[in-house]
Amino acid sequence: MAEELVDAVDHSILRLLREDGRRTFSEMAAEVGLSVAAVKRRVDRLRDVGVITGFTVQIDHSKLGWAVEAFTELRYLGTTGAGEIVQTASALPEVQAVFTIAGDPDALIWLRVRDVNHLQQAIERLRRSGKVTGTKTLMVLGTWMRS
Amino acid sequence: MAEELVDAVDHSILRLLREDGRRTFSEMAAEVGLSVAAVKRRVDRLRDVGVITGFTVQIDHSKLGWAVEAFTELRYLGTTGAGEIVQTASALPEVQAVFTIAGDPDALIWLRVRDVNHLQQAIERLRRSGKVTGTKTLMVLGTWMRS
DNA sequence: AGTGAAAAGTAATGCCA
DNA sequence: TGGCATTACTTTTCACT
Numbered sequence: 001m002a003e004e005l006v007d008a009v010d011h012s013i014l015r016l017l018r019e020d021g022r023r024t025f026s027e028m029a030a031e032v033g034l035s036v037a038a039v040k041r042r043v044d045r046l047r048d049v050g051v052i053t054g055f056t057v058q059i060d061h062s063k064l065g066w067a068v069e070a071f072t073e074l075r076y077l078g079t080t081g082a083g084e085i086v087q088t089a090s091a092l093p094e095v096q097a098v099f100t101i102a103g104d105p106d107a108l109i110w111l112r113v114r115d116v117n118h119l120q121q122a123i124e125r126l127r128r129s130g131k132v133t134g135t136k137t138l139m140v141l142g143t144w145m146r147s
Numbered sequence: 148m149a150e151e152l153v154d155a156v157d158h159s160i161l162r163l164l165r166e167d168g169r170r171t172f173s174e175m176a177a178e179v180g181l182s183v184a185a186v187k188r189r190v191d192r193l194r195d196v197g198v199i200t201g202f203t204v205q206i207d208h209s210k211l212g213w214a215v216e217a218f219t220e221l222r223y224l225g226t227t228g229a230g231e232i233v234q235t236a237s238a239l240p241e242v243q244a245v246f247t248i249a250g251d252p253d254a255l256i257w258l259r260v261r262d263v264n265h266l267q268q269a270i271e272r273l274r275r276s277g278k279v280t281g282t283k284t285l286m287v288l289g290t291w292m293r294s
Numbered sequence: 295a296g297t298g299a300a301a302a303g304t305a306a307t308g309c310c311a
Numbered sequence: 312t313g314g315c316a317t318t319a320c321t322t323t324t325c326a327c328t
Contacts, residue, residue: 006211014206021168021202024304038313040305051210055168056294058201059161064153071246071255086291096293099218102286108218139249144233146243147203171321185296187322297328304321311314 006051009034010042014051017043018147021055061112068113069096069140072123073105077131080106088130094122105136153198156181157189161198164190165294168202208259215260216243216287219270220252224278227253235277241269252283 006014012032016023025043029036046052061067076085082100085107089098097110109126113119119137127135153161159179163170172190176183193199208214223232229247232254236245244257256273260266266284274282 014204017204018206019203021204025306026304034312035314036305037307037315041312049210050207052204053207054205056166056203056205057161057164057168057199058203059165060197060200063196063198069246071248082289086289090291090293098291099216099285099287100289101218102288105285108285108287138246138252138255140246140255141249142229142233142247144237144245146237172323173321181295182297183322184298184324188295295328298326300324302321302323304319306319307317309315309317311312 005049006046010046010051013039013042014046017052017055021057066112066114068115068119069143070111070113070119071138071140072109072111072126073136073138074107074109074126074132075104075134076106077133080131084130089126091129092122092125094118095126105134152196153193157193157198160186160189161193164199164202168204213259213261215262215266216290217258217260217266218285218287219256219258219273220283220285221254221256221273221279222251222281223253224280227278231277236273238276239269239272241265242273252281 009032013028016028016031025036025039029039032039034042043052074085074089085100086098089095089107089109094111094113095109096112099108099110100106101108111119111122113122119139123135123137126132156179160175163175163178172183172186176186179186181189190199221232221236232247233245236242236254236256241258241260242256243259246255246257247253248255258266258269260269266286270282270284273279
């Protein structure tokens with residue numbers, strides 16, 4: 001058995017950074033009971049090994065006028081590869097995420113749009129952008145996300 | 148027409164923070180051509196008006212041993228309210244997000260689990276946790292997320 | 295709204311246990 | 312790996328435009 005990649009202190013640091021990605025090293029150091037330098041070294045290491053892939057801001061998109069969310073299940077021609085699905089779908093600015101799926105459907109697309117009219121346009125562009133054979137769209141009424 | 152909540156400079160700042168949520172004010176100030184104090188004031192304001200809801204770290208969960216993702220579509224008894232759906236589903240630690248849906252299904256649950264065995268356990272707990280009448284699970288093979 | 299400068303706090307680095 | 316001390320930056324605040 002190899003040494004574990006992430007110990008309990010690392011998990012505490014990750015939890016603190018999930019709650020507030022701009023927490024200072026000194027604040028985290030006080031919480032986990034290490035020095036500032038030790039915490040920085042752990043965070044640097046977590047980035048190096050790829051556990052931490054980045055930091056980002058959380059945005060309320062409805063306040064920016066993109067109030068409607070939906071998921072679209074896509075079915076593709078049997079010859080279509082996962083890479084091709086991601087490439088064509090992610091080209092649309094309305095596409096927030098692309099999940100390729102085992103079985104039926106072939107992909108699940110997370111869309112964020114201004115309104116229902118905009119949703120229709122986005123779905124139509126999705127349909128035309130690849131070898132899409134069918135779609136089913138789920139309109140999101142409410143969202144809860146962890147953290 | 149009211150004054151716009153977010154102008155072009157704010158959008159630039161948001162883009163910079165989406166790319167790296169720990170960017171310094173001085174770095175952003177240089178990018179957008181304002182003083183450090185002006186950028187800080189805008190970020191503070193974006194938080195105050197609720198456009199920015201927080202900052203967080205992006206994590207590669209597969210490196211932490213949670214390698215499997217899935218979406219489960221849930222159908223509930225007709226009497227079940229959206230609040231109840233979110234409350235019961237979000238109680239499971241495997242649940243990453245809950246989307247309540249217009250029509251059929253009633254909810255879409257984003258799950259993150261260690262392995263397929265763990266997925267089965269999570270789905271069984273979901274089924275028993277509320278007035279669930281049916282489920283359909285989509286296994287995620289690959290994920291692409293914007294930014 | 296924005297600027298510039300001072301004060302306080304934080305990050306980054308090197309050296310030693 | 313972690314602690315400590317030093318230096319360089321960054322954040323924060325405030326008076327002024």
